[in-house]
Amino acid sequence: MQWGISKTIVVEVSASQRFPGRYESLTKIAEFIRCACAQAGFDSCTTYSVETAVDEACSNIIEHAYGGEDIGEICCTCHLEEDRLVIILQDNGKPFKPEKFRIPKDTIPLKKYKRKKKQGLGLYFIYKIMDEVSFATSPSEGNTLTLVKYKSSPPPQA
Amino acid sequence: MNITQKQFKRCDLISVEGRIDSATAPQLAEALEAITAAGRYKIILDCCNVSFISSAGLRVLVNTQKNCKRYNRGELVLAQIPENIRSTLDLVGFTELFKIFNDTLSAVGYF
Structure with a gap:
């Protein structure tokens, strides 16, 4: 992985890599994320949890955005900032419509997800x-999912 | 992912090595279904050499647990879960769904 130092913000480093949109890529994507987490100084449990979230997101891209394997690519970019790791996943699959999905809440009991056979669990994990989790869709850049993990406790929500 | 199985008098031990993700979860589901299809519902999943479990893998475990617990005929228990996996399972609230043992001997003894 190539890590480049930003010219404008000294503390920021970033790396980007494209992966074929197939389940076999999940192992390689995990290696990429583990490397970024190591750069961020995350412990093994935090690293594993971030790896889990990214795996869920990429599985959703393959299954739902592309509707199957080998349809398109997943571009994974990691920005290491002073206080956080920002992971950006981009795909050119079907436009993601966040309004069609109910954002999982901490207060929703797990039993509700257990009843769902194949939906929602990945998003719940993420x-x-x-x-921080955010989605964006544009005709030029496709779907962009931004995941943020802070090195310590995240700042309070405004 | 590699799967090895051992049948005891009162339970089955299934040991998994590697990642349980969207690519490999169907293989695990097949192995677990083969055991339950044979009428054996007391199963231990040895996670000692598991490096990763995604929600696809957990979905397989939850479905197997439901099947095993039906009619109070058995249970799926987990053994030797690596600390990082257990930490994430705790975070997402999955550890309450399974009995967890530190070693397979205790898990076999449970049945």
Whole structure:
């Protein structure tokens, strides 16, 4: 992985890599994320949890955005900032419509997710694990999912 | 992912090595279904050499647990879960769904 030092913000480093949109890529993506987490100084449990969130997100891209394997690529970019790791996942699959999905809440009991056979669990994991989650869709850049993990406790929500 | 199985008098021990993710979860589901299809519902999953479990893998375990617990005929228990996996399972609230043992001997003894 190539880590480049930003010219404008000295403390910031970033790396980007493209992966084929197939389940076999999940292992390689995990290696990429572990490397970024190591750069961020995360402990093994935090690293594993971030790896889990990214795995869920990439599995969703393959299954739902592309609707199957080998349809398109997943671009994974990691920005290491002073206080946090920002992971950006981009795909050119079907436009993601966040309004169609109910954002999981901490207060929703797990039993509700157990009843769902195949839906929502990955998204539930992502929201549980990451400190910030945001989606964007544009015709030029496709779907962009931004995941943030702070090195210590995240700042209070405004 | 590699799966090895051992059948005891009162339970089955299934040991997994590697990642349980969207790519490999169907293979684990197949192995667990083969055991339950044979009418054996007391199962130990040895996670000692598991490096990763995604929600796809957990979905397989939850479905197997539901199947095993039906009619109070058995249970799926987990053994030797690596600390980082257990930490994430705790975070997402999955550890309450399974009995967890520190070693397989205790898990076998449970049945």
